[in-house]
Amino acid sequence: MSQRPPLCIGLSLAITWLTGNGWRRPDSCVEAIHASSFYTAIARRAEAACLDFLFRPDTLYLDTRVLARSPGFSSLDPTVLLSAIAASTTRIGLVTTAATTFNPPYVVARQLQSLDWISQGRAGWNVVTALDGNGNFGDAPMPPSKARYDKALEFTDVVQRLWRSYPRDALVVDRATGRYADTARVRPIDHRGPYFSVQGPLNLPAHGAGRIPLFQAGASAWGRDFAARVADAVFAAAPDLDACAELRQDLRSRAAAHGRRPDDIRVLPGLSLYLGRTASEARDLYEATHADTDQACRLDYLARMLGIDVRQFAPDQPLTRAMLGEPVTTLRSQTHADLLRRLVEREQPTVQELLRRPETGGSAHWRVVGTADDALREILAWADAGAADGFIALPGGSAGSLDLFLDELMPRLVARGRFRREYAGATLAAHLGIPPEN
Ligand SMILES: Cc1cc2nc3c(=O)[nH]c(=O)nc-3n(C[C@H](O)[C@H](O)[C@H](O)COP(=O)(O)O)c2cc1C
Numbered sequence: 001m002s003q004r005p006p007l008c009i010g011l012s013l014a015i016t017w018l019t020g021n022g023w024r025r026p027d028s029c030v031e032a033i034h035a036s037s038f039y040t041a042i043a044r045r046a047e048a049a050c051l052d053f054l055f056r057p058d059t060l061y062l063d064t065r066v067l068a069r070s071p072g073f074s075s076l077d078p079t080v081l082l083s084a085i086a087a088s089t090t091r092i093g094l095v096t097t098a099a100t101t102f103n104p105p106y107v108v109a110r111q112l113q114s115l116d117w118i119s120q121g122r123a124g125w126n127v128v129t130a131l132d133g134n135g136n137f138g139d140a141p142m143p144p145s146k147a148r149y150d151k152a153l154e155f156t157d158v159v160q161r162l163w164r165s166y167p168r169d170a171l172v173v174d175r176a177t178g179r180y181a182d183t184a185r186v187r188p189i190d191h192r193g194p195y196f197s198v199q200g201p202l203n204l205p206a207h208g209a210g211r212i213p214l215f216q217a218g219a220s221a222w223g224r225d226f227a228a229r230v231a232d233a234v235f236a237a238a239p240d241l242d243a244c245a246e247l248r249q250d251l252r253s254r255a256a257a258h259g260r261r262p263d264d265i266r267v268l269p270g271l272s273l274y275l276g277r278t279a280s281e282a283r284d285l286y287e288a289t290h291a292d293t294d295q296a297c298r299l300d301y302l303a304r305m306l307g308i309d310v311r312q313f314a315p316d317q318p319l320t321r322a323m324l325g326e327p328v329t330t331l332r333s334q335t336h337a338d339l340l341r342r343l344v345e346r347e348q349p350t351v352q353e354l355l356r357r358p359e360t361g362g363s364a365h366w367r368v369v370g371t372a373d374d375a376l377r378e379i380l381a382w383a384d385a386g387a388a389d390g391f392i393a394l395p396g397g398s399a400g401s402l403d404l405f406l407d408e409l410m411p412r413l414v415a416r417g418r419f420r421r422e423y424a425g426a427t428l429a430a431h432l433g434i435p436p437e438n
Contacts, residue, residue, distance in 0.1 A: 007383060007418050008233070008266050008390030008432060009410075010053040010095065011046045013039055013081075016272070016394040017402055019070055020289035025398055033071055036084040042402070043085045046092055049410040050420050052431040053093030053124060055215070055235070055392050056082060060099060061133035065297060079111050086119035093428030095124035095215055100155035101148050102130065102137040108155075109162035109202055116207040121427035126215040126235065127156055129223075131332045145334050149222045154193045156214065156230050161189040163211065165201035210429040210436050219247055220334035228254030228265065232434060235392055236269040237335055237364040239343065244269050244366065245387035266432065270365035271379070271391040272358070275404035279370050285397040286369045290358070298360040304328075305337045306344070315352040321345045339364040365394060372408035380418065 015033060023030040032038040043054055056078035066072035075081075082094040096115060098108045108125075116123035129148035134140060143151070170185035189200035216223070216231040227234050228251055238244035244267065252262035274289070276282030303309050307328035313319065324344060328337055340359050343349070354360055358367065366382070368375045382388045395401035413419040425431060 005389075005433075006420060007379070007413065008052050008268060009413075009419060010055045010093070010268065010390075010392045011042075011051055011405075012270070012392050012394050013042070013054050013056045014073070014075075014394070015071065016396055017399055019072075020397070021292060022289055022397050023070060027399065029399070030071060034076060036076070036081060039081060040085050040088040043089050043092060045406050047089050049406050050423055051092055051410075052390070053095050053122075053428055054082070054085065055095045055126065056097060057126065057235075058097035058099075058128075059131060059133060060102060060136055063132075065294075069292075069294060079115055082123075083115055083118050086115065086122065090120075091122075091423045091426055093122050093124055093213075093431055094119050095126050095213075095428070097126040097128055099128050099130040099133075100152040101143065102133065105155045105158040105196055106162065106198055106200075106202070109159040110204055112159070112212055113163060113202065113204050113206065116212055117204070121208045121210070121429070124213045124215055124233075124428050125159075126217070127152060127230070128217060142332075144329070145218065145220055145332075146222045149218075149226045151195045152226055153229065154195050158189070158191050158193075158196055158198050160211070161191065162198070162200050162202040163206050165189050166203075166205045168205045168207065171205055208427060208429075210427060210434065213428050213432055213434060218333060218335050220338070223335065224251055224254055227251055228260070229258050231265055232432060233266040233268050233389075236267055236388075237339060238269040238366055238387075239339060239359065239364050240366070241382055241385055241387045243339070243342070244382065245385060248387060248389070266389040267387075268390050268392050269382075269388050270394050271375075272363070272365045272367040272394045272396050273375055273401050273405050273409070274367070274369040274396045275372060275375065275401040275409070277371065277404075279374065282369045282371065282374075285401070289397040290356075290361075293356070293361060295355060298355050301362060302340070302354070302360055304332075305340045310351045310354070313351050316350050318348045318350050319344050319354065320348055336362065336364055366391070367396075372404050372412060375405075375409050376412045376416070379413070380416070383418070 018028055018030055058078045059073045062074055079096040082096050112123055112125050129152050134142040166186045170182050172179045172182050186201050191198045213232040214230050215233045215235055216227040217235045236247055248267040251265050255265045256262050274282050274286040276285055343359055368378050393405050395405050414421055
């Protein structure tokens, strides 16, 4: 048995295996994606593999350019969906997404606490500052990334204080005396801050003794600082081992600077898995999935992220750092802009090559195109190099990749002593190894 800490492994329910041409496969079941049964069937299989959690990213807008060609992010509300999944599962953690830029904190605190009750302590909150969608919440323009994190910090603090405002043991429930609750223990939070005024207390008791784990994603300097203060886990966009190792080291140092233990923050890169029974089957799957990429969309994305129109260069001309000019400050995601720039600086791809890369389609995740054994080797290499504490699986291309992840890759990780055979606890905090007092 390995002495190394076991990996922390989640599965994204963002139906990544239906993106690109994946949904066009005859067996994709794409017609079922708005039925909860589609997800509960996957959730039960993920729970049978003892995964730490299911993870549902979310946005609050509809990109019709994406919708014309794929399901994209048009989806069920994640917290409602995970509540349905909670009823069909007993152990697996359920991480929902709620944006701090648009929602009121009282509503989010109540939704998360409700999910924690419905799932008996299995809720997690992926705290996002959102990429777009301001038009659905009024007339204000989208605030820049840094301002969104300032608001997120206050939002998160309010939510956590609301969770503590009505502790479970304030419930007396004494039928003999008629005393239902010790209201001296249920206190307002009386918050007045730059962004929110919230009186409290929450109108729902906390479910458990432990708290609801927080996840985060953006990796700009201010995104990292936010994560270092509050996050238990970070969903990292990291295309290569070096990028992830740098991020993990930096987050651990920042966490320590905020008085936390470095191990309090778990770095979980997204892992795109295009899996086949053979390496060539996997390569064919990858090629077929991305055969019809929308060039116009990609050129627009590059212009926004790099600040240049690459159409001015010949398709076979390598791009260099000098051609990029000054780094762009983007409203949406500094993480994705920085990763794209890093890719050009490191690899100097031609325009043609760059347009074929998943990074120009908005994804900058670690990717394995190969067999379950290839994926196993990569995962162990990243973990052993200190680049990751685990990963969030993003199966790609077809449901076959999801099957191979659950049926072939997970048992190999268990056999190597790098993942649990059975659940030891029943809450998400327990799966992540968060001590009760933390
Ligand atoms: C890997 C990754 C995943 C993200 N997932 C979501 C999401 O599901 N929903 C959302 O509204 N924003 C999401 N975001 C956006 C972030 O919450 C944040 O608003 C954005 O990245 C800007 O922060 P940054 O400048 O630090 O990148 C994600 C960002 C990254 C990097």
